Amino acid sequence: MRENGPVTSATRTSESSPAAVPPRLIATDLDGTLLRDDQSVSPRTVAALAAAEAAGIEVFFVTGRPARWMDVVADHVHGHGLAICGNGAAVVDLHDGPGSHRFVKVRDLARDNALDAVRLLRDAAPGTVYALEQTYGFHQEPGYPHLHLEVPDTLAPAEDLLSPGGAATAEPLLKILAYHAALEPDAFLTLARLALGDRAGVTRSSPSALLELSGPGVSKASTLALCCAERGIAPEEVVAFGDMPNDVEMLTWAGRSYAMGNAHPAAVRAASGRTAANNDDGVAVMIEKLLAELP
Structure with a gap:
């Protein structure tokens, strides 16, 4: 089942008092x-x-x-x-x-959103390289570094992978991995959020400049x-x-x-x-x- 929906949250500081409700x-x-x-x-x-x-x-x-x-x-x-x-x-x-x-x-991340995100971030941060995570498949660009354990299913530019009939269009796209060899990780995150706006959600969990792009609101x-x-x-x-x-x-x-x-x-x-x-x-x-x- 595919769903999309926002979640609202308020800013919280580390001094906030924890709730006393028993956890479920x-x-x-x-x-x-x-x-x-x-x-x-x-x-x-x-x-x-x-x-x-x-x-x-x-x-x-x-x-x-x-x-x-x-x-x-x-x-x-x-x-x-x-x-x-x-x-x-x-x-x-x-x-x-x-x-x-x-x-x-x-x-999933819609193909049109994914293509827009790839192009916009590459324009904003030249040298960005990509890998694509699907429900079962994994694809990457030739210049993407060896950061993961598995061998990619396909080596090709992200734009080709995401084009109609491309290897990354056969099943849902869960996220795009965007890597930059020279940028500081948090600076890359800020730049990407400004460049992509509401086309994709952008976050990071790696100590390197590796970003994770998901569907809007995901x-x-x-x-x-x-x-x-x-x-x-x-x-x-x-x-x-x-x-x-x-x-x-x-x-x-x-x-x-x-x-x-x-x-x-x-x-x-x-x-x-x-x-x-x-x-x-x-x-x-x-x-x-x-x-x-x-x-």
């Missing part, structure tokens, strides 16, 4: 948040997530990763819940285990809001964890939210609280505290 859902980012730097999920974190679900609290993984990179989570946490992938572009059911992920919701927060509305879960009943600019909207939207000890300053400003770093099991530390506070 935990939404956690993966890289730099739930996962340690070696991509492992600690035994303490596995136990904390299982304890949350045993207490009746649903767990959502909310990540910029594509669905095919979710096996690390399914392996270590036994297929808990749903994953919001591609910064909100898709919702994937993990319950059937590694290699059997089912797309529940797809919020973000971790907006897709999480849709999933929560379907379950009758209010924002104040959600606890969120994150560390990077692509988590900002989600950290702002959730009733309680925690930036990791290793978080980007934008995530710290957006969250209502702070927890330990990812390598120190910050998500588990806070879940244990939340469960201890339950009546």
Whole structure:
């Protein structure tokens, strides 16, 4: 099913008081948040997530990763819940285990918007190179660096991939990855947002100048809001964890939210609280505290 819809949020500072409503859902980012730097999920974190679900609290993984990179989570946490992938572009059911992920919701980037975004950003930042993430496919330009584990399905200019009949038009486009070798990451993010306007959502989760372009209004927060509305879960009943600019909207939207000890300053400003770093099991530390506070 394809859906698009906005989410509204108010600016929040790190001094805001957390909501006192008992949580019904935990939404956690993966890289730099739930996962340690070696991509492992600690035994303490596995136990904390299982304890949350045993207490009746649903767990959502909310990540910029594509669905095919979710096996690390399914392996270590036994297929808990749903994953919001591609910064909100898709919702994937993990319950059937590694290699059997089912797309529940797809919020794709329209081809015309994608072509406009590619051209506008290339004009604004010459030297930008692209890769394209689809529900199953992955394509990139010849000049795009080797940043990902897999071999691309196609090597071609993004304009050719997105043209009628191009390799990237056979299935939904979830996001565009835009890389620049010379620009500072946050400066590239600001430039891209100004250049693209409302043609695409722009964020980043990498320490390098690698941007992620999604459909207008598509973000971790907006897709999480849709999933929560379907379950009758209010924002104040959600606890969120994150560390990077692509988590900002989600950290702002959730009733309680925690930036990791290793978080980007934008995530710290957006969250209502702070927890330990990812390598120190910050998500588990806070879940244990939340469960201890339950009546």
